[in-house]
Amino acid sequence: MAARRCIAAALIAAAMLAAAPSPLGAAQIAVPADDAVQAEAAARLALAAAKPGTQDHAAAQLVLGSILQARGRHAEAEPLLRAALATALRIEGPEGPGVAIISARLAVTLAAYQRVDEAERMLARAVAILSAVSDAPPEMLAGVLVEYGLVLTMLDRGAEAEPVLRRALALSDGGAAEGSPMLAVAVMSLGMGMMGRGRPAEAEAMLRRAVALTERHFGPSHFETRKALLALGMTLRELGRLAEAEQVLRRAVYAHAQTGIWDNVEAITTAMAVGDVVERRDPAAARIFYARAALGVRRRLETYRDYGAAAQAELAMFAPVFHSQVRTAWAAQR
Structure with missing residues (x-):
């Protein structure tokens, strides 16, 4: 039990560092490309310094894998995440929170490969495990719920996705909500889900809030801000408001130009x-x-x-x- 909690704590810390939208890990790729290279280099040094098969090594694999994911390099991220998952399974067993955290990150890559059914099963299990962990950080559970909701949307299961995303929003939108990065991501994901279900008018209001939140939390050229601008622009296009859509989408293009990626x-x-x-x-x-x-x-x-x-x-x-x-x-x- 002690070993399980130890690796869970290490992996939760690593995931909070590495997984979007944390401003310290994958978020570093949202700034100029030179900084993204430095973030990856630092993660590789940390991985090289850790002893293989240990929780520190698994945590370093998770961080590097998440950074590579955020840069769209899923082919490189997958073996790192699978190796980290194998270590977590050995140390804490299939019900461990560390297993859930890594599984959720791996599911992101599976979804990128269009292996959406497999990703959905993995995320559903991760949600169930983390929901049973009393001391799991709310933002961590909210992040997994967001990924799960998006995968359900990809599977055209919007009726199931919306309550999942609303749960993520409820975990974030309370207490210190306005200071929570996950609030921005939950709002954006819910708006994207509404758009996917053919409710563009509702989606517009949610996505405008998402743009404001992401810009405040992460800055105008951040990965999450760019995603929110893209989603809002696509929604405005769907509503037939092409001049507004063009303005928003050009902002997104400019934000991408700032990163060099x-x-x-x-x-x-x-x-x-x-x-x-x-x-x-x-x-x-x-x-x-x-x-x-x-x-x-x-x-x-x-x-x-x-x-x-x-x-x-x-x-x-x-x-x-x-x-x-x-x-x-x-x-x-x-």
Whole structure:
């Protein structure tokens, strides 16, 4: 029991450091690219200094894996997280809170690989385990609930996702709520869930609050702020308010430009969304945004060693970027 609590404490501390939206770990990738490189380098040094098979080594693997995840490098993150999970299982057993924490992070990568059913099962189990831990930090449970709610949304199970996300919001939106980073993420996730269920008017109000909260907690160019701006811009586009959508989405593009990182999913999606919004009015401008999105896709594809399932899934997901490039190029020749 002592060993279980010891590794749980170490892993909770590591996860609170590494997992978004903590401003100390993965959040460091939201600032200029040089700082992101430094954060990764520091995590690798910590991993090298830890003895393999120990709780410190598992915690270091969790931190580095989470940083790589936040940079969109899931292929590198997965083996680190699986190794950390194996250590946690050996030390505390399948019901341990450390196992739940690492499983939740691993589920994020599974979802990125479109293995959503597997991710859902892993997150459901993580929620159940952490809910039974009396001293688990509320923000930690809220973070796992947010990931679970988003995966349920991906599975078109919006009716189940909304109460999960509202529970995450309730854990964050109380006491020192306005000082809680997880409040911003819970509000944003709930708004995204509403959008996914075809309730854009409700989603807009929630996402405007999310933008304000993320900017206050993390700054204007942070990863979470960029996600909130993208979600709000897409919602405004869905509502037919294209001028407002363009303004918000351009803010998101500018925020991505501040980081110097263009090859994560949000950066690509944001550039693509601006292109879609301006294409009819200004096809020349749209071509520039589509080209930016395509560059990000190519950079991602270059990280794969072969044209395996993961690379094929990436290409299929981003195929519309290249279709849009071709379409606007043809239009420019008329």
